[in-house]
Amino acid sequence: MSPEAEPIEIRAQGLGKAFGQHWVLRGVDLQIARAELVAIVGMSGSGKTVLLDLLTGLLEVSEGRVLIADHAEAGSPLVELSELDEQDLDALRMHWAIVFQHNALFSATVRENCALWLRENARMSEKEIDKRVRWALKAAALDVDSVIDKHRDALSGGMAKRVAVARAIAMDPAIIFYDEPTTGLDPIVAGEIHGLIWDTHNLARADGTRRTSVLVTHDKDLLRRLRPRVIMLHKGGVCYDGPYDEFGKDGCGIAGEYLSAMPVLHARNPG
Ligand SMILES: Nc1ncnc2c1ncn2[C@@H]1O[C@H](COP(=O)(O)OP(=O)(O)O)[C@@H](O)[C@H]1O
Numbered sequence: 001m002s003p004e005a006e007p008i009e010i011r012a013q014g015l016g017k018a019f020g021q022h023w024v025l026r027g028v029d030l031q032i033a034r035a036e037l038v039a040i041v042g043m044s045g046s047g048k049t050v051l052l053d054l055l056t057g058l059l060e061v062s063e064g065r066v067l068i069a070d071h072a073e074a075g076s077p078l079v080e081l082s083e084l085d086e087q088d089l090d091a092l093r094m095h096w097a098i099v100f101q102h103n104a105l106f107s108a109t110v111r112e113n114c115a116l117w118l119r120e121n122a123r124m125s126e127k128e129i130d131k132r133v134r135w136a137l138k139a140a141a142l143d144v145d146s147v148i149d150k151h152r153d154a155l156s157g158g159m160a161k162r163v164a165v166a167r168a169i170a171m172d173p174a175i176i177f178y179d180e181p182t183t184g185l186d187p188i189v190a191g192e193i194h195g196l197i198w199d200t201h202n203l204a205r206a207d208g209t210r211r212t213s214v215l216v217t218h219d220k221d222l223l224r225r226l227r228p229r230v231i232m233l234h235k236g237g238v239c240y241d242g243p244y245d246e247f248g249k250d251g252c253g254i255a256g257e258y259l260s261a262m263p264v265l266h267a268r269n270p271g
């Protein structure tokens with residue numbers, strides 16, 4: 001590792017997951033460093049969400065292991081997820097935020113949605129929480145005064161996604177995970193969310209360290225615009241792992257097939 005290299009945030013080794021006899025993932029190795037923007041792609045049913053759930057400890061691994069940087073400790077040492085009890089896992093999760101595919105906002109106002117985690121975890125006064133919530137909504141490019149007292153059910157799809165991202169930003173996470181952040185949004189709103197993901201990735205953290213973003217997506221425009229590192233899953237394993245600009249050029253046959261189903265991307269990669 002060169003001296004200027006960023007520390008490792010996530011390392012999966014020989015990772016596998018079976019449901020009954022059905023192995024969804026097998027032998028997955030990957031490593032994600034701090035400050036990386038990584039997109040996990042693959043056909044529907046290829047195990048993208050399962051991988052995200054394994055990396056975040058929402059699912060138990062069947063084989064292999066997941067190591068994650070523990071930001072509660074000095075130097076953020078890597079710890080093995082399966083060796084943590086619920087309490088340690090909760091402490092670890094303090095430093096991550098997950099933006100779920102369907103946002104997982106609870107039935108209350110925008111303010112309550114953004115404040116709840118802070119109230120339960122951040123030892124902040126109500127005044128400080130209010131300030132933080134407003135700052136996060138603004139960072140998510142929302143008009144704070146017009147949106148803060150709206151009920152979840154009054155939000156459009158794009159606004160609900162912004163609120164879900166604002167809630168994540170309010171936590172100032174070291175790692176932010178997104179599952180299909182633009183699925184179901186119209187192309188214009190999806191384009192705005194691409195910008196929001198980019199801005200959130202680059203938003204300075206309170207301690208001055210860089211944020212890591214991991215997203216599951218099959219949005220070709222997102223890949224084209226954000227040019228992330230791409231990890232492609234196929235037949236239970238990683239069939240491509242590298243820069244977006246090389247994606248589909250390295251002999252991973254399935255990546256070519258995947259790209260040909262993605263006309264915009266393909267147009268960028270003739271031959
Ligand atoms: N809880 C579960 N029980 C059984 N099978 C599951 C479960 N979750 C996911 N699967 C299976 O794992 C495979 C990958 O699912 P998923 O990760 O959701 O795919 P995607 O890449 O579309 O996100 C699918 O075949 C799915 O049926």
Ligand SMILES: [Mg+2]
Nearest residue numbers: 048049050180
């Ligand atoms: Mg999925």
